[in-house]
Amino acid sequence: MTFTCKFSRVVSSVAGVVLLGAPVQAQSTLPAEYQRLAREVLTEAVNTNTEASIGSTTALAKKLQTRLIAAGYPASDIHIVGPDRKNQNLIVRLRGARSGRKPILLAAHLDVVEARKADWTNDPFLLRLENGFFLGRGAEDDKSGVTVLITNLIRWKREKWIPDRDIIAYFSADEESDATKGVQWVLAHEKALIDAEYALNTDGGGVELANGKPRMFGVEASEKVYVTFRFEAVNPGGHSSRPRPDNAIYALAHALDRLEAFTFPAKLNEVSRTQLERSAALQAPDTAADMRAIARGYLDSGADSTSKAAMARLSRDPTFNALFRTTCVATKLEGGHADNALPQRARATVNCRMLPTDPVTEVEAALKRVAGEGISVVVSDPSTPSDASPLRPELMSLLDQLAARYFPGAPVIPSMALGASDGLFLRNAGIPTYSLSAIAEVDGESNAHGLNEKVREKSIYDAVAFWNDMLHGLAAKTVTLAP
Ligand SMILES: [Zn+2]
Known part of the structure; x- marks a missing residue:
């Protein structure tokens, strides 16, 4: 607790007296000015409770809006929108040159x-810095992301950067x-507020x-699509003392x-094929050889x-x-209604994770064939289709260059996420989405969603610097406005 208080004091004093400068501990290429800003933003973000139960995203959206306005964003380019008072979304637009690009x-x-x-161990809504880690709920998921974006939005205003097109940040x-x-x-x-290329x-x-x-x-460019079916058998039932040959269970x-x-048949798409090719080198030799053989020879037209x-x-x-x-796998089961009666109904829940290229109608037809006569198969929780996002060459080659500079020796590996995120809905709405936090961590150490969530201090600063370079690489101004 003592350390938390000390840390809060350091943060608030550097906010007021920038010239004194806080000692910079993490060895990051991010300028000290922006390391301090990132620490301030992360502190504000974590210390504002945004849980669904007693928190409010609106409270944080308003604090961030104040920062953006102070940095020079016109109020008309900042939108706080949402369905009710406590669940508002924040959207801000950095105006670029009118190059005609989305x-x-x-x-x-x-x-x-x-x-x-x-x-x-400590208050989850009071950010603390301990042994090179920031600790607090959301320190990684996803207030690190909020910090990366807000710090850069403010930096771009301070440095008067005009990208070649508008950049929209959506929180x-x-x-x-x-x-x-x-x-x-x-x-x-x-x-329209978030529509983008x-x-x-x-x-x-x-x-x-x-x-x-x-x-x-890692770059997530695709995700599996979630859909749940119900398998059901019905039967007139009867007395269990006289079993009949047909039985719902x-x-x-x-x-x-x-x-x-x-x-289901195996299928590769551009993302999973590239994932195999690029990550083979990280695996044991036998596995690597199999991965390369599949990437090379397992084609839609047939496989060797x-x-x-x-x-x-x-x-x-x-x-x-x-x-x-x-x-598709059975996850729940129910059936029968009395110990001494033949079952009138038996039901199973079957949860599927579909490849983005497999239409739900085809999956449903396959399941009906497998279930056979007398079993009804219906969708109980429908899917939101989500196409794999094409691996844009200009993005992939830029990531290769930046990863080599910031994280030497780490290959850029596109992947298909097995879970879901906001990217699912963005892809579904026709906005290809690439998830790439650029936050460095040992697998599992952040314990996101769990207790004592944490993130390396240096990883936050490196990610802020990485995203700055990435956006400059993607949206360098090629068209200048007449004065
Ligand atoms: Zn998250």
Whole structure:
């Protein structure tokens, strides 16, 4: 606690007296001025509770708006919008030259997962700095992203940077639940405010550290699509003392047996193929050889025998299997209504994670064939389709250059996320989305969503610098306005 108080004091004093300068501990190329600003923004973001229960994204949106206006953004370019008073979204536009190019959208989310104070070592809503780590709810997910974007937006104003087109930063509400008050609401009601050629999302990707060195730079360019089905068998039932040959529970069980034995065909897309090619070098030699064989030989038009054998071997690993194909698995079961009655109904929940290229109608038709006669198969939780975002050459080559400079030795690896984020809805709305936090961490150390969430101090500063260079690389002004 003492340390927390001391840290808060340091932060507030440097805010007032910039010339004194705080000692800069982290070895980052980010200028000290912006390290201090990033620390200030992260402190404000974490210390403002944005949990769904008792927090408010509106409170944080308003504080950030004040900072942006003080930095020189016109109030007319800042929008706070949303469905109700406590779940507002913040959108700000940095005006660029009129090159005719569509804007680039930058995204982060304001809300955080609930944190139960009593279980934490320290107050989750009071940022502390300890042994080179920032600790607090959201320190990583995703108030690090909020900090990266806000610090750069202010920097760009201070440095009077005019990009070649508008840059929009979108800070969403409600990402951690179903996004109906966040990106879904904004797309339905205010899409023009965030419409863009493509989006760069801070909430995903990242730099993996292993043995003190950067191992890989991740970019999520695609994600699997979630859909849930209900399998159901019905039967007139009767007295259990006189079993009949047809039985709802047995019928459902047989259908689930067939589902267990069924696999969807493997398919690669540009993202998963590049993921295999680029990440093979990080794996053991046998696995690497199989990955390369699949990337080379497993084509839509047919597969050679080497790649087929490799596919069969790697598919035994659940993570590779999920990368290669749509999966559907039974997750819940209910049936019968009395100990002494034949079941009138038996139901199973079957959750699917579809490849972005597999239409839900085809998956449903396949499941109906597998379930067979007498079993109804219906969608119980519909999907939001989400195309894989094309790997834009100018973005990929820029990331290769910047990763080599900031995280030497870490290859840039595009990936298909197995979970979902705001990117799902943005892709669905026709805005290709790339998640690349550029935050470096050892796998699992942040404990995002869990207790004592943390992020390396240096990783925040490096990510701020990285995003500054990335945007300058993507939106360097090529057209100048007449005065
Ligand atoms: Zn997140």
